Amino acid sequence: EAGVVQSPRYKIIEKKQPVAFWCNPISGHNTLYWYLQNLGQGPELLIRYENEEAVDDSQLPKDRFSAERLKGVDSTLKIQPAELGDSAVYLCASSPGSLGTEAFFGQGTRLTVV
Amino acid sequence: AQKVTQAQTEISVVEKEDVTLDCVYETRDTTYYLFWYKQPPSGELVFLIRRNSFDEQNEISGRYSWNFQKSTSSFNFTITASQVVDSAVYFCALSEAWGTYKYIFGTGTRLKVLA
Numbered sequence: 001e002a003g004v005v006q007s008p009r010y011k012i013i014e015k016k017q018p019v020a021f022w023c024n025p026i027s028g029h030n031t032l033y034w035y036l037q038n039l040g041q042g043p044e045l046l047i048r049y050e051n052e053e054a055v056d057d058s059q060l061p062k063d064r065f066s067a068e069r070l071k072g073v074d075s076t077l078k079i080q081p082a083e084l085g086d087s088a089v090y091l092c093a094s095s096p097g098s099l100g101t102e103a104f105f106g107q108g109t110r111l112t113v114v
Numbered sequence: 115a116q117k118v119t120q121a122q123t124e125i126s127v128v129e130k131e132d133v134t135l136d137c138v139y140e141t142r143d144t145t146y147y148l149f150w151y152k153q154p155p156s157g158e159l160v161f162l163i164r165r166n167s168f169d170e171q172n173e174i175s176g177r178y179s180w181n182f183q184k185s186t187s188s189f190n191f192t193i194t195a196s197q198v199v200d201s202a203v204y205f206c207a208l209s210e211a212w213g214t215y216k217y218i219f220g221t222g223t224r225l226k227v228l229a
Binding site: 033 | 118156157158159160161209211
């Protein structure tokens with residue numbers, strides 16, 4: 001069974017440019033997460049989807065970040081415009097959604113803003 | 115408020131030594147779940163174990179063992195006879211039953227196993 005797939009693995013952009021990350025969760029997983037991981041830190045939640053509904057986006061900087069999960073499967077996270085401080089690893093995870101189940105993570109997208 | 119503390123930033127051991135990674139959590143919920151993940155250099159977080167708050171039995175899986183103590187709010191992870199392949203960053207995480215199903219991670223412990 002395929003795991004969580006993210007692309008691209010690496011992205012280097014200039015500040016003020018837009019960037020988008022794509023995630024394909026494990027088949028059948030209703031819950032999808034986007035996490036931000038800064039260097040030397042643990043992942044921090046940006047947004048959580050239940051099917052196509054964003055049920056927790058309280059940590060998403062909505063002035064520049066947006067996300068969507070059309071049809072409740074794949075998801076895209078966008079930053080526009082990017083700032084130097086956005087340089088980090090963006091992790092996507094999915095879970096079946098049942099209480100207490102573990103989340104399965106993709107390899108992440110390492111973003112560098114120059 | 116929920117919080118996970120991993121006070122050990124980095125640990126170095128020589129191969130075949132035993133090592134324990136500490137995890138202390140805070141939560142107001144009586145029902146919650148604790149997890150350990152391994153993050154090798156490739157970057158993917160690999161699930162290792164899940165524990166619910168009602169199950170305080172220790173668990174052993176090969177060279178890995180976990181000690182869950184509600185009295186001290188700790189969920190420690192021991193690797194016996196460490197190997198170079200164990201080198202990675204290890205994260206402890208908490209998920210509350212009445213929270214938003216999100217996982218609260220600690221800052222991680224980088225383990226270096228030297229040959």
